Amino acid sequence: MKDFFLRVKKSITIPIIGASAFFAVNLFAAGKLYLLGAVLLGYFTAALFIFMQASRIKMCEKSKNAVKLKTFWGVLLRLAFIFVAFAVAVKISVEIFALMISGFLTFYVVFYVAAIFENLRK
DSSP: OHHHHHHHHHHHHHHHHHHHHHHHHHHHHTTOGGGHHHHHHHHHHHHHHHHHHHHHHHHHHHOOTTHHHHHHHHHHHHHHHHHHHHHHHHHHOHHHHHHHHHHHHHHHHHHHHHHHHHHHHO
């Protein structure tokens, strides 16, 4: 699993830098470059979400007996994490929420597309 994450990390570096540059240029053009941190926070939230997903899957591999219950609680914990993170962003401002969601979805999609191609390549 660690080897897989390292290969995917190499595959997503260029697209994430490109997406970040795209966000930065658009925010700079709108005079709101200071909101780039919300996009980066969205990236971080997505990375943490994916890491939590992977660790839950790895834990379920080790103990086969209570997989259903652990999977259920894992889903609830991940959804609670996402809800809290985005609820805080909404409380700050709608712009930050929208940029954080954009960053989250960008990282999530780029990661899983790279993971699919990496899996097909293997």
